[in-house]
Amino acid sequence: MKLDNSLPLEYRSEENSNRIFGFWLFLGAEIVLFSTLFAVYFTLWNRTGNGPTGKELFEIGPVLIETFVLLTSSFTIGLMINSMRQGLQKAAMVFLFVTLVLGLIFLGVEIFEFVTYVNEGATISTSAFMSSLFVLLGTHGAHVTLGLLWGAGIMLQIKREGFTLDTANKSFIFSLYWHFLDVVWIFIFSFVYLKGMM
Amino acid sequence: MKWDEFFVTGEPMIYGAMVSIVVVSLAIVIGLTYFKKWGYLWREWLTTVDHKRIGIMYIISALLMLFRGGVDGLLMRSQLAIPENGLLDAQHYNEIFTTHGVVMILFMAMPFIIGLMNVVVPLQIGARDVAFPRLNAVSFWLFFAGAMLFNLSFVIGGSPDAGWTAYFPLASNEFSPTVGMNYYSIAIQIAGIGTLMTGVNFIATILKMRAPGMTLMKMPMFTWSILITSVIILFAFPVLTVALALMMFDRLFGSQFFTMANGGMDMLWANLFWVWGHPEVYIVILPAFGIFSEVISTFSRKNLYGYASMVGSMVVISLLSFVVWAHHFYTMGHGAMVNGVFSITTMLIAVPTGVKIFNWLLTLHKGRIEFTTPMLYSLAFIPIFTIGGVTGVMLAMASADYQYHNTMFLVAHFHYVLIPGTVFAVLAGFYYWFPKLFGFRLNERQGKLAFWLIAVSFNVTFMPLFFLGLKGMTRRMYTYSADTGFGPLNLIATIGAFGLALGFILLVYNIYWSFRYAPRETSGDPWNARTLEWSTHSPIPDYNFAIVPTVTGRDPFWEHKKGGHQLYKGKYEEIHMPSNSGQPIILAGIFFLFGFSMVFSWWVPAIIAGIGIIVMMAVRSFERDHGYHIPVREIEETEARLRGEQA
Amino acid sequence: MKKLFPVHHVMGYVFSLVLSVVALSVILWDMSLAVGMTILIICAAIQMGVQLFMFMHIGETGTKTSLYTNIAYALFVGLVTVFGTLFTMIWGYQ
Numbered sequence: 001m002k003l004d005n006s007l008p009l010e011y012r013s014e015e016n017s018n019r020i021f022g023f024w025l026f027l028g029a030e031i032v033l034f035s036t037l038f039a040v041y042f043t044l045w046n047r048t049g050n051g052p053t054g055k056e057l058f059e060i061g062p063v064l065i066e067t068f069v070l071l072t073s074s075f076t077i078g079l080m081i082n083s084m085r086q087g088l089q090k091a092a093m094v095f096l097f098v099t100l101v102l103g104l105i106f107l108g109v110e111i112f113e114f115v116t117y118v119n120e121g122a123t124i125s126t127s128a129f130m131s132s133l134f135v136l137l138g139t140h141g142a143h144v145t146l147g148l149l150w151g152a153g154i155m156l157q158i159k160r161e162g163f164t165l166d167t168a169n170k171s172f173i174f175s176l177y178w179h180f181l182d183v184v185w186i187f188i189f190s191f192v193y194l195k196g197m198m
Numbered sequence: 199m200k201w202d203e204f205f206v207t208g209e210p211m212i213y214g215a216m217v218s219i220v221v222v223s224l225a226i227v228i229g230l231t232y233f234k235k236w237g238y239l240w241r242e243w244l245t246t247v248d249h250k251r252i253g254i255m256y257i258i259s260a261l262l263m264l265f266r267g268g269v270d271g272l273l274m275r276s277q278l279a280i281p282e283n284g285l286l287d288a289q290h291y292n293e294i295f296t297t298h299g300v301v302m303i304l305f306m307a308m309p310f311i312i313g314l315m316n317v318v319v320p321l322q323i324g325a326r327d328v329a330f331p332r333l334n335a336v337s338f339w340l341f342f343a344g345a346m347l348f349n350l351s352f353v354i355g356g357s358p359d360a361g362w363t364a365y366f367p368l369a370s371n372e373f374s375p376t377v378g379m380n381y382y383s384i385a386i387q388i389a390g391i392g393t394l395m396t397g398v399n400f401i402a403t404i405l406k407m408r409a410p411g412m413t414l415m416k417m418p419m420f421t422w423s424i425l426i427t428s429v430i431i432l433f434a435f436p437v438l439t440v441a442l443a444l445m446m447f448d449r450l451f452g453s454q455f456f457t458m459a460n461g462g463m464d465m466l467w468a469n470l471f472w473v474w475g476h477p478e479v480y481i482v483i484l485p486a487f488g489i490f491s492e493v494i495s496t497f498s499r500k501n502l503y504g505y506a507s508m509v510g511s512m513v514v515i516s517l518l519s520f521v522v523w524a525h526h527f528y529t530m531g532h533g534a535m536v537n538g539v540f541s542i543t544t545m546l547i548a549v550p551t552g553v554k555i556f557n558w559l560l561t562l563h564k565g566r567i568e569f570t571t572p573m574l575y576s577l578a579f580i581p582i583f584t585i586g587g588v589t590g591v592m593l594a595m596a597s598a599d600y601q602y603h604n605t606m607f608l609v610a611h612f613h614y615v616l617i618p619g620t621v622f623a624v625l626a627g628f629y630y631w632f633p634k635l636f637g638f639r640l641n642e643r644q645g646k647l648a649f650w651l652i653a654v655s656f657n658v659t660f661m662p663l664f665f666l667g668l669k670g671m672t673r674r675m676y677t678y679s680a681d682t683g684f685g686p687l688n689l690i691a692t693i694g695a696f697g698l699a700l701g702f703i704l705l706v707y708n709i710y711w712s713f714r715y716a717p718r719e720t721s722g723d724p725w726n727a728r729t730l731e732w733s734t735h736s737p738i739p740d741y742n743f744a745i746v747p748t749v750t751g752r753d754p755f756w757e758h759k760k761g762g763h764q765l766y767k768g769k770y771e772e773i774h775m776p777s778n779s780g781q782p783i784i785l786a787g788i789f790f791l792f793g794f795s796m797v798f799s800w801w802v803p804a805i806i807a808g809i810g811i812i813v814m815m816a817v818r819s820f821e822r823d824h825g826y827h828i829p830v831r832e833i834e835e836t837e838a839r840l841r842g843e844q845a
Numbered sequence: 846m847k848k849l850f851p852v853h854h855v856m857g858y859v860f861s862l863v864l865s866v867v868a869l870s871v872i873l874w875d876m877s878l879a880v881g882m883t884i885l886i887i888c889a890a891i892q893m894g895v896q897l898f899m900f901m902h903i904g905e906t907g908t909k910t911s912l913y914t915n916i917a918y919a920l921f922v923g924l925v926t927v928f929g930t931l932f933t934m935i936w937g938y939q
Contacts, residue, residue: 127460
């Protein structure tokens with residue numbers, strides 16, 4: 001295998017650098033996927049039928065917690081890659097663990113929010129607005145859930161093998177994914193919640 | 199759901215289909231067992247990650263789907279041949295035009311093109327495989343699972359019947375109460391995931407794996423067209439993913455996206471569908487442009503005229519293709535401003551397309567033209583496609599479109615674009631690259647005869663539809679009265695359709711005959727062609743190129759043959775190869791079960807299958823498979839054997 | 846500590862928190878829709894930049910031209926989808 005040792009571990013083999021490149025392409029597709037969900041939401045957001053409006057439904061408290069938690073997790077996953085590049089396996093593991101815990105908290109708050117909505121009688125079938133809200137948030141939440149499983153799998157692999165060409169590559173790609181989810185959340189925070197409460 | 203609703207009952211034609219499905223499946227199973235070919239099938243094909251074999255499997259599937267979609271087309275034409283015909287009832291007719299559209303676009307045109315790009319692109323850029331061979335196999339098997347799931351609908355549960363565009367509210371539970379539209383939303387979704395992954399794979403392959411010296415502006419035109427196509431796939435398919443998911447939520451979970459009450463907006467479906475749908479048209483057309491560029495340049499014995507403008511026009515088309523979608527529903531309620539804007543963007547697309555037509559004509563100019571079968575398809579494409587394009591500009595004018603909308607004129611237009619643009623192209627590509635894959639040419643005489651039958655019958659079939667449309671015959675009506683005067687032209691069109699069928703039968707016979715009797719090629723370069731894929735042996739060794747070629751110009755193999763440039767420098771080195779895997783087909787099988795359970799709202803099996811999918815992803819994540827290496831000695835032996843056969 | 850918490854990461858983090866608080870101002874004070882949306886759009890765009898450049902290291906490899914093109918293309922299609930849909934379905938609908 002040809003290795004270019006001037007590069008960080010995660011890029012070092014040709015396959016590794018192809019994978020990172022391919023994942024960026026996939027993120028391009030994800031941008032369009034979420035844009036389409038936003039397009040649907042913006043089209044339907046004031047078509048509330050007999051259901052509640054965003055203003056009636058949204059509460060700033062849980063949203064702020066979610067935002068803070070997710071921003072922080074994006075910071076910690078960045079620190080994990082930084083430690084990995086310096087060969088600090090233990091620190092990297094701690095940062096990855098913290099990231100996953102923060103992700104779990106985020107998910108918990110989001111589920112709590114969904115339950116609250118449903119208890120208030122606003123379900124996915126209440127109105128076009130509720131449908132688009134649930135699907136937009138739900139798609140992001142599903143991404144976070146998948147990310148948690150993925151991240152946990154990578155943690156096990158690092159524990160078993162240390163940082164190798166494979167695990168470093170997977171970690172880096174995972175970090176891209178996680179940062180991306182943070183970006184999507186920023187847009188949800190701004191254009192769903194804040195705009196809805198304006 | 200009651201069990202007597204599970205199978206489609208009461209239709210003699212469908213009983214016939216059920217019987218033939220069972221008979222054919224049994225024949226395949228018995229045949230494989232009798233000839234002890236299960237192991238071979240599993241090891242060499244079902245688990246393969248080799249781009250050439252995956253390409254062949256795509257093309258075989260596409261030919262099967264061409265048969266299915268073709269039979270649908272013939273049934274439709276037979277029904278319309280005479281006024282007040284009773285061959286099909288309204289419901290059956292609805293199902294057939296729906297499946298004809300979906301099958302032909304998504305399960306015939308797309309896989310045929312993806313098959314050709316699988317076979318050709320790595321060879322044209324001097325690579326040993328695609329960037330992600332395992333993912334490539336996943337793509338194929340997901341497409342296959344989706345296609346099979348979709349085709350299952352006509353014997354189990356009922357076919358979708360709301361048109362391939364599946365407009366709401368027609369596609370809602372209220373107006374399409376069978377599971378047919380569930381099949382639509384889920385089967386296409388599964389196939390679509392595979393297609394999206396193909397897009398990622400080929401962009402990465404083309405951008406990262408080219409032979410040394412091959413800069414972007416030295417790539418063969420087919421590779422360029424596939425790069426652009428993959429870019430469109432990458433950014434258009436997510437929209438379809440969302441649209442289909444929302445449809446599924448509406449139908450299975452009672453959401454209110456496209457409903458008529460509680461704020462739902464039925465037109466939003468049409469909007470999303472065409473945001474994907476129009477780029478999709480270019481996904482199936484641009485590769486055709488690439489194929490024709492290769493064929494025309496090879497058989498004119500000239501380099502392609504206007505290379506840079508060819509590339510530029512494709513880039514422009516790829517951007518414009520995303521800003522024209524509303525022209526599919528000019529008549530559905532938006533104002534003059536919207537229609538005006540989309541009219542202009544639509545007409546703009548004619549400009550880069552025109553540039554390409556002139557480039558091909560100028561490539562032909564003063565060339566030493568050879569009339570081979572692929573060349574005949576390419577030459578016929580130019581005038582026929584121009585008719586399709588010009589009628590497209592007619593349709594692009596929003597105010598005039600109120601006359602044409604939803605008439606046979608439109609049906610004629612898009613068949614005039616898609617058949618020469620896509621079908622002629624994949625046939626030309628098939629004839630052109632066939633000897634590369636199998637080591638012999640398809641018989642030229644039979645090929646030319648099939649070409650003339652197909653080209654003439656095509657015009658006989660679809661030209662009358664322009665006039666029927668202008669006379670007011672709408673599309674998707676299952677019958678008409680004799681007073682309308684539509685009878686004679688419809689009869690002509692039907693005769694043409696059977697001529698087309700005859701042409702395709704001849705084409706299949708041509709393949710069969712050539713497999714048995716055609717002389718085997720010895721040179722690896724039967725057409726005296728120009729690009730890298732012809733510089734390796736036929737049939738192609740697993741590793742494609744024993745030594746990675748070095749490129750200095752746009753037609754490297756031509757320059758090599760003219761003695762100006764040495765392609766292969768250096769000596770043999772160990773070659774790294776990806777290993778085969780059964781995971782892709784297993785994953786796709788689980789996706790199939792997942793989809794099938796979702797169609798019938800069987801939640802428990804659906805959840806189990808969903809967990810199965812995640813488990814398969816985890817298995818892949820924990821796997822450490824770094825492929826294997828072919829040692830130098832084995833390469834020497836293979837090369838000597840391939841040369842020996844050629845001596 | 847500097848090894849574990851490099852300056853530009855910390856700065857990026859602080860930056861993103863500050864931007865979120867600035868965005869929050871749209872619900873704390875009364876303002877017109879236009880002003881509010883401008884603040885939200887600017888903040889979100891900068892946040893995206895912070896993530897892309899400071900955390901995701903988009904510019905660190907040899908393929909950065911392709912990556913920028915990829916993101917630009919995705920944003921083009923995404924924005925066309927959002928605003929095109931609003932244009933055809935809401936603003937330009939009769």
